[in-house]
Amino acid sequence: MAGQRETEDRRGRDSLGARTAKRVTLRDVAEAAGVSHQTVSRAINSKGEIDPETRRRVLDVARRLRYRPSRFARGLVNPEVVTVGLIVPDVVNPYFPEFMAGVFAAADQRGWQVLVASTENSRDRELTLVRSLGRQVDALVAYLSHPDAQLEPYVGGVPLVIVDRGLDSSTYALVKVATADGVRAGMRHLIDRGHRRIGMIDCEPVCDPLVRRRTFLEVAEEHALPIDESWVVVEDQSLDGGAAAFEALHTAHPDLTAVFAFNDLVAIGALRAARRLGVRVPDDCALVGYDGLSVTDLLDPPLTTLHLDKRRLGELAVHQVDQLLAGELPPPAVLTPRLNVRGTT
Amino acid sequence: MAGQRETEDRRGRDSLGARTAKRVTLRDVAEAAGVSHQTVSRAINSKGEIDPETRRRVLDVARRLRYRPSRFARGLVNPEVVTVGLIVPDVVNPYFPEFMAGVFAAADQRGWQVLVASTENSRDRELTLVRSLGRQVDALVAYLSHPDAQLEPYVGGVPLVIVDRGLDSSTYALVKVATADGVRAGMRHLIDRGHRRIGMIDCEPVCDPLVRRRTFLEVAEEHALPIDESWVVVEDQSLDGGAAAFEALHTAHPDLTAVFAFNDLVAIGALRAARRLGVRVPDDCALVGYDGLSVTDLLDPPLTTLHLDKRRLGELAVHQVDQLLAGELPPPAVLTPRLNVRGTT
DNA sequence: TTGTAGGCGTTATCAA
DNA sequence: TTGATAACGCCTACAA
Numbered sequence: 001m002a003g004q005r006e007t008e009d010r011r012g013r014d015s016l017g018a019r020t021a022k023r024v025t026l027r028d029v030a031e032a033a034g035v036s037h038q039t040v041s042r043a044i045n046s047k048g049e050i051d052p053e054t055r056r057r058v059l060d061v062a063r064r065l066r067y068r069p070s071r072f073a074r075g076l077v078n079p080e081v082v083t084v085g086l087i088v089p090d091v092v093n094p095y096f097p098e099f100m101a102g103v104f105a106a107a108d109q110r111g112w113q114v115l116v117a118s119t120e121n122s123r124d125r126e127l128t129l130v131r132s133l134g135r136q137v138d139a140l141v142a143y144l145s146h147p148d149a150q151l152e153p154y155v156g157g158v159p160l161v162i163v164d165r166g167l168d169s170s171t172y173a174l175v176k177v178a179t180a181d182g183v184r185a186g187m188r189h190l191i192d193r194g195h196r197r198i199g200m201i202d203c204e205p206v207c208d209p210l211v212r213r214r215t216f217l218e219v220a221e222e223h224a225l226p227i228d229e230s231w232v233v234v235e236d237q238s239l240d241g242g243a244a245a246f247e248a249l250h251t252a253h254p255d256l257t258a259v260f261a262f263n264d265l266v267a268i269g270a271l272r273a274a275r276r277l278g279v280r281v282p283d284d285c286a287l288v289g290y291d292g293l294s295v296t297d298l299l300d301p302p303l304t305t306l307h308l309d310k311r312r313l314g315e316l317a318v319h320q321v322d323q324l325l326a327g328e329l330p331p332p333a334v335l336t337p338r339l340n341v342r343g344t345t
Numbered sequence: 346m347a348g349q350r351e352t353e354d355r356r357g358r359d360s361l362g363a364r365t366a367k368r369v370t371l372r373d374v375a376e377a378a379g380v381s382h383q384t385v386s387r388a389i390n391s392k393g394e395i396d397p398e399t400r401r402r403v404l405d406v407a408r409r410l411r412y413r414p415s416r417f418a419r420g421l422v423n424p425e426v427v428t429v430g431l432i433v434p435d436v437v438n439p440y441f442p443e444f445m446a447g448v449f450a451a452a453d454q455r456g457w458q459v460l461v462a463s464t465e466n467s468r469d470r471e472l473t474l475v476r477s478l479g480r481q482v483d484a485l486v487a488y489l490s491h492p493d494a495q496l497e498p499y500v501g502g503v504p505l506v507i508v509d510r511g512l513d514s515s516t517y518a519l520v521k522v523a524t525a526d527g528v529r530a531g532m533r534h535l536i537d538r539g540h541r542r543i544g545m546i547d548c549e550p551v552c553d554p555l556v557r558r559r560t561f562l563e564v565a566e567e568h569a570l571p572i573d574e575s576w577v578v579v580e581d582q583s584l585d586g587g588a589a590a591f592e593a594l595h596t597a598h599p600d601l602t603a604v605f606a607f608n609d610l611v612a613i614g615a616l617r618a619a620r621r622l623g624v625r626v627p628d629d630c631a632l633v634g635y636d637g638l639s640v641t642d643l644l645d646p647p648l649t650t651l652h653l654d655k656r657r658l659g660e661l662a663v664h665q666v667d668q669l670l671a672g673e674l675p676p677p678a679v680l681t682p683r684l685n686v687r688g689t690t
Numbered sequence: 691t692t693g694t695a696g697g698c699g700t701t702a703t704c705a706a
Numbered sequence: 707t708t709g710a711t712a713a714c715g716c717c718t719a720c721a722a
Contacts, residue, residue, distance in 0.1 A: 023699085035709085037700085039708060042708085045701085067502070070421070070698085071480065071481050072416075072699075072700090073417075073421055073698075074480070075415075075416070076418055076700070076701090076715065077700050078714095094439060094640075096442075097439070098437055101437050104436060104461070104462070108462070113460055113462070113481060115458055116445075116459055133458070135414070135416065135419075137416075275645070298613055298643070299643065300620070300644075368715085370715055381692070381693045384693075386716070394692080395691070414716075417714085418698090419716060421699065421700090421714090421715080421716070421717090422715090422716055422717045422718080
């Protein structure tokens with residue numbers, strides 16, 4: 001029998017451990033067990049209509065042959081498990097795990113699965129990942145910095161939700177962060193406490209069009225604060241950047257009484273620099289961060305910060321996916337940071 | 346034409362946004378474009394043998410129909426993209442993102458994808474996830490607490506790598522952590538610095554058979570330290586647990602000069618309690634943590650800790666997958682924590 | 691350049 | 707209880 005020989009050939013190659021070994025299929029198991037492939041399927045899937053004895057025998061053979069069902073063949077036949085692709089810039093930055101947790105929770109609630117990939121902060125990888133991951137999933141949730149036009153050739157029709165990108169979109173679903181409102185809340189807090197000489201530590205944003213700095217300066221003008229652009233220092237988005245920026249501010253304006261930081265990471269750096277310089281926080285100088293990372297809570301003093309519910313952000317993203325899969329392009333979802341007053345103001 | 350009508354029916358349902366809408370296939374596009382499904386395939390996959398004009402027309406139709414290739418059908422025919430399932434107890438605990446980063450990096454290097462799920466520290470979910478995720482992937486990397494025997498019915502033949510479970514295995518691949526060696530290194534460090542009255546904050550381990558405590562007491566005995574089991578306090582694995590434990594130790598043994606903590610989290614809690622109690626660290630009491638979380642570096646003083654390279658742990662896990670996919674059950678990979686002396690000793 | 695036939699591994703349906 | 711046959715959506719090979 002030709003079929004018989006062919007199967008033997010396969011086994012032969014398999015036992016050589018060759019990489020090209022053909023996969024063991026239901027039919028292979030069936031042949032080896034002397035039943036039809038259908039019976040094997042019943043045994044594997046614990047369907048009722050099968051003799052317990054046959055079942056046991058078949059499962060035995062299957063195990064011996066190291067049979068594993070093909071997820072592709074299964075997916076082809078069954079109602080698919082929805083799989084969402086998730087692209088983040090960096091898994092280790094504590095901002096993103098919280099966001100991911102929200103995505104996982106919301107996905108899990110719907111019985112969906114999540115395929116995760118990290119761009120490692122590479123703008124190029126961002127594009128290639130959109131393409132490669134996009135082919136493998138039913139929808140994509142992604143932190144992206146590129147504008148729509150540059151994204152378009154890579155998206156290839158996958159329903160896409162872009163999170164916290166500074167740009168609007170008429171093509172893709174969005175989850176936005178009301179950064180300007182956050183900055184205003186933080187500034188109002190400082191001003192309410194009597195601060196007027198407020199410095200700002202800014203960073204080069206990836207695509208965000210300087211919302212923080214612009215809002216900062218707007219608020220300063222509205223309240224006629226005695227400050228100009230020399231009170232804004234731009235540094236790396238890192239601990240060291242934050243520390244350097246604080247030193248620069250402190251040197252240029254020794255009389256400053258408060259600092260608004262681009263995010264918690266640089267705020268922590270600033271806190272360190274302050275300690276080194278003998279500047280007491282908050283007595284000599286108040287400090288406000290941005291993001292609400294949970295680590296800020298471990299610090300001494302704990303950081304006053306604009307807390308963004310990153311978990312909720314992830315849930316919102318999945319909710320946008322819901323609507324995309326239902327065939328609609330939903331309006332952007334917006335999340336506003338909430339001021340969390342703790343020890344540094 | 347029946348075929349034609351059927352296609353219209355599908356579209357009709359689609360535009361109602363029905364969940365049950367049939368998926369748009371190559372053949373649908375072919376029909377709408379008046380070509381064979383084969384021609385559509387060529388257009389979609391940018392094969393050479395096609396008239397540019399036809400190609401453009403077909404792609405147009407495909408876009409209009411929102412056609413998306415089925416990843417399952419493709420996977421069935423093409424060499425598969427390897428997908429690794431990753432099960433962690435908790436994404437937000439800073440321990441795991443670092444581990445995940447290692448898995449991602451190693452997977453990416455091999456062109457593999459990673460499907461992530463979290464058990465949310467539920468032992469039951471652990472089992473169901475092993476089963477459900479296991480059906481969707483080529484191999485599984487997982488933090489698991491169950492012993493092999495309980496796992497077995499859920500694994501169903503997926504190559505499985507278990508990470509940092511206290512138990513050995515003859516069935517599954519392992520990545521182990523040399524916890525005892527770590528504890529010894531930490532204790533040796535304290536003893537070298539002249540400490541003899543050392544307390545320990547322990548926690549209920551999930552499956553780990555009390556390695557830390559046992560090793561701690563062994564070392565104490567070997568060096569004839571003047572301590573007994575009353576120097577070990579068991580508390581919750583949390584900030585508050587750590588704080589409570591430190592207070593308990595300090596109350597019971599006011600003369601202690603050092604504390605060895607179950608992990609960094611409880612160590613940070615202890616650090617807070619110490620500050621509240623007016624105990625200066627490290628002058629009055631030294632403190633050693635375990636894990637080497639990157640946040641311990643932001644603290645003041647930064648924590649002396651047994652640093653485990655969690656990224657490397659993830660890479661090792663993927664390497665174990667490599668070998669499982671090649672058909673071998675590799676011996677356990679072992680990683681030893683490294684003492685990182687910083688501000689608290 | 692385009693179309694037809696067959697198969698990938700699985701499950702569902704229906705007949706034996 | 708079991709088995710034959712036909713999908714599922716795509717791709718490769720070959721024929722037109």
